[in-house]
Amino acid sequence: MLNIDSLETGIVIDHIKAGASMRVYKLLGLDKLDCCVAAIKNAKSSKFGRKDIIKIEGITDIDLDVLGFIDHNITVDIIREGKIVEKKKLVPPKYLKNVVRCKNPRCITSVEQGLDQIFQLHEVNGTRQYRCIYCEQEYQSRQG
């Protein structure tokens, strides 16, 4: 049984925007894991009012890069022996592979469905944006 209050070893993904935990769950591929995962929706938060939390028990080495794309407010704690041993800093990933889809109807990915959807991070005058590597169109909605 996963005790959602006290993890022995695992990962706590906190301050997820309320309602977004299932998206995080899918993007991290947590459905493919064998270990115990708990998603807590609409928890009370002093910072946000309401938030979602995900707790993963037993493993600490998941690729969490995509979280830096979804929402930079998300925090990640790595737990070992019941203690927080690391607070992960979220860095926006250089590439997003099959995370979001290009919406440009003129893009080759609109007709060739088998292609990987790849977006590359660009910094333009201090602002970050992701662009489709094929057509260079910027990914617009952060919710998409």
Next chain:
Amino acid sequence: MRHLIDPLDFTKEEVLDLLDLADDIANDRFRYGEVCRGKKLATLFYEPSTRTRLSFEAAMLNLGGSVLGFSTADSSSASKGESVADTIRVVSGYADICAMRHPKEGAPLVASRYARIPVINAGDGGHQHPTQTLTDLMTIRLRSGRLNDLTIGLCGDLKFGRTVHSLMKSLARFEGIRFIMISPEELRVPDYIRDEVLKGQGIPYTEVETMEEVMPQLDILYMTRVQRERFFNEEDYIRLKDTYVLDAQKLKTAKENMSILHPLPRVNEIAGEVDDDPRAAYFEQAQNGVYVRMALIMKLLGLTL
């Protein structure tokens, strides 16, 4: 293996080397008549563009090579639903290099990721057309003797005109470039070009609505088509179309050594009377397109004289 997908795939130095080779070819192309003996160029044109295809084919034939390919999607395996990736894997076994034209943006990039031969982007939708950019650069350098310290006037459809965007990005690498953008309000350059290329790289620019007011300042006047379908309504088109037509009268105040470029085909943006003016460089530009493509094929195949 190298490909040419984006006009900025080559460094500034590589572009200059390529233009040197193209200039040498232009001086005596017959010296290069055997360089590609036994080599094949595949022209994979998923949409018709006779001018560009002929330019590529002339380039390969001038080098002593041969050409094969298709010129519309319905004569190709694409009409049977074959992916670009599969087509290029097959063609890699038939040819030594390929030029791909495709209506969808990014198709040549897809091809380059699966190809065993160099891929040249011969135009992907409204996205990139790097060999046009090389042609423009070659023509500007031949006419002006340099690619730095130039005032470049860009006239017409600056919003959708991909040749203009690629040219701006490429010229932005040279010192002392200044752009004067001449267009109706509706067809001004997109914000991302203004932010990234112009403001981002500190390049001086002006935006005006008529060419007469800036004509005496220009070293280069790059004309583009103003297409009827770009306008919201017919009145705007009719009101504005003549403003962006170059004729002898408007040329009166231009510098004597200014050059007029146009990616062709033109419709009516340049009056016929301008063709005989020594400043008209657009037919020469089309000819240069063959030389620059010859140089490019040689470079990508790693061949020298």
